[in-house]
Amino acid sequence: MSSHPHDCELTPTYDRDALGRGIVHFGMGNFHRAHQAMYIDRLARAGRADGWGIVGVGTMEHDRKMRDVLRAQDGMYTLVLKYPTGEWEPQVIGSVRDMLYAPEEADAVLDVLTAPSTRIVTLTVTEGGYPIDDEDGHFLADDPGVLADAADPEHPRTVFGFLVEALRRRRERGIAPFTVLSCDNLPGNGRIARRSVLGQARLCDAEFAEWIEVEVAFPNCMVDRITPVTTDEDRRDIEEKFGISDGWPVCAEPFEQWVIEDKFPAGRPPLEEAGAHMVDDVVPYELMKLRLLNAAHQSLAHWGRLLGVTYAHDAATDPDIAALTRAYLAEARPSLRPVPGIDLDDYVDTLFERFANASIADTLARLAQDASDRMPKFVLGTVRDNLVAGRSITLGAAMCAAWAQGVRGTAEDGSEIVQDDALAEDLVAAAREPDRAEAARRFLSLTRVFGELGTDERFVAAFTRVWRDLETRGVRDVMRGLR
Numbered sequence: 001m002s003s004h005p006h007d008c009e010l011t012p013t014y015d016r017d018a019l020g021r022g023i024v025h026f027g028m029g030n031f032h033r034a035h036q037a038m039y040i041d042r043l044a045r046a047g048r049a050d051g052w053g054i055v056g057v058g059t060m061e062h063d064r065k066m067r068d069v070l071r072a073q074d075g076m077y078t079l080v081l082k083y084p085t086g087e088w089e090p091q092v093i094g095s096v097r098d099m100l101y102a103p104e105e106a107d108a109v110l111d112v113l114t115a116p117s118t119r120i121v122t123l124t125v126t127e128g129g130y131p132i133d134d135e136d137g138h139f140l141a142d143d144p145g146v147l148a149d150a151a152d153p154e155h156p157r158t159v160f161g162f163l164v165e166a167l168r169r170r171r172e173r174g175i176a177p178f179t180v181l182s183c184d185n186l187p188g189n190g191r192i193a194r195r196s197v198l199g200q201a202r203l204c205d206a207e208f209a210e211w212i213e214v215e216v217a218f219p220n221c222m223v224d225r226i227t228p229v230t231t232d233e234d235r236r237d238i239e240e241k242f243g244i245s246d247g248w249p250v251c252a253e254p255f256e257q258w259v260i261e262d263k264f265p266a267g268r269p270p271l272e273e274a275g276a277h278m279v280d281d282v283v284p285y286e287l288m289k290l291r292l293l294n295a296a297h298q299s300l301a302h303w304g305r306l307l308g309v310t311y312a313h314d315a316a317t318d319p320d321i322a323a324l325t326r327a328y329l330a331e332a333r334p335s336l337r338p339v340p341g342i343d344l345d346d347y348v349d350t351l352f353e354r355f356a357n358a359s360i361a362d363t364l365a366r367l368a369q370d371a372s373d374r375m376p377k378f379v380l381g382t383v384r385d386n387l388v389a390g391r392s393i394t395l396g397a398a399m400c401a402a403w404a405q406g407v408r409g410t411a412e413d414g415s416e417i418v419q420d421d422a423l424a425e426d427l428v429a430a431a432r433e434p435d436r437a438e439a440a441r442r443f444l445s446l447t448r449v450f451g452e453l454g455t456d457e458r459f460v461a462a463f464t465r466v467w468r469d470l471e472t473r474g475v476r477d478v479m480r481g482l483r
Contacts, residue, residue: 005076005092005246012076012094014044019053021097021117022269024178026159027124028056028066028099034079034227034252036122036183040095042274049095052269055112056099059125059159067101069247075099078238078249082359089254090242102162106155113166114175119266122181123193125159128373128422129184130196135376135451137192139199150203160200167197167212168205179217179264185294186377187286190220190261219261220282222289226253226354228362253360255350259285284337288344291332293351294378295399299325300355301367302402306475308413312362316355320479326352327483328395335385365418371403372423372449380453387458397462398482404443404463405470407431412475423448436471440464 005011023040025032036054043049058067070077075096081089102109112118123129131140140146149161156162167177180197182189197216201209230250238249258276272278279285297312303324304315315321329348336344383396406417407427419428423446430442440463444454453459469478 005078006074008244010092016094018050020051021055022052023054023120024118025054025122026057028058030250031227032124033250035225037093037095039274041093053097054095057109059102064101067099070099078244078246080251081254084357114169116175118178120179124183130192132192153204160196163197164200177216179266183223190218194218217263217265219263222259222282222286224257255354284339287336288339290378291382296325297367299328299399301364304364305406305417308411308415313356313358320476323483324479331395332382335382369420372421394462398466401463401466404431
């Protein structure tokens, strides 16, 4: 007989009530549940998480279902680690005490954010969830959500509107501010979260914004664990293998990493005891992860989809895709800073071992999703640094050309390449321009993606050359010629 996560032999035995509600998390997706919530659960099992339970908050339409599922399961869910050997390791996570759906429970969200017990607010709102311009980093004061929250700050709708209003109420009531910890894949994610909060606050009260600037901490951090989308097959397999009927389990690779700038004036759980690395400077680790792992994912996705490949593990073990991706990483490595305690050769080798884990079955479609947000953050920064330093940008430009070719919508085998991107309409209109030279010009003129790179002669020439070759030669022939 199947049982729910809150009523099975894997159910946590620690006192969940003692966890309280010390952390509020915006963006209750699979990654958070496989990563941060797992770290707090690990501490709870060691008796070291009292006061640090998590309340999740969702602001998007799809978050309503997650709220309903988690509430039905008393906040618990199954995390299954899938090893390359085929072994599955299940555990039931109990660190999430509740989840709120902000569009229906805004008052409850503000109440928990304002509660003195809440000392940390964490975020996984995706790379595109911050009202910040990708090109120059300025706050997007004309964003519709920003404007709506500025017009009616006491009834916020966006993540940053909620944070600003909660901080205002805490200040008014003499309650110390919480720390804001972004866990998104962004260079300087703490600085971007800070800029977003300050920008929203300044639209309402410049003096209050100055108080936030002085009093609120926004540490940077780097997170890493490959976590694919949950499928119905996952649900069936977990019920068959472990007898657990879970409405929304999460599967992940065994590897985990969390590097955090140790700046928590309101206090924090002893995350180092759960395996996190507390450091003074996250930037070297952050650049390593974004410019190697995340960029490699983009390489696998855009080259692999041109060849009709579906899964990341198949792309990572394809000799041509793997060789070209490794060559790109060699082009990117000079843009990194020295990373204390990390051997980059070993790190790259480990990446490919992780990518090749067929048990994860991560899809290239997921990796390519919202490439207009991901490419600027994972690849184009490296291109800019290499241009300034006079180094090669050939393979970075080539990856952009592979992406553009994929946006045209058809793989080499004739299969469809589906576009799942906020800028899909603009991207497709540019990429499908019949005249190839005009298509390149239009694609690179999307300044929200490319900024000034769209007019840089070296980059434009390298991009255009590879895109032309992809149209006239076979994809593998082009890939082999680039290595």
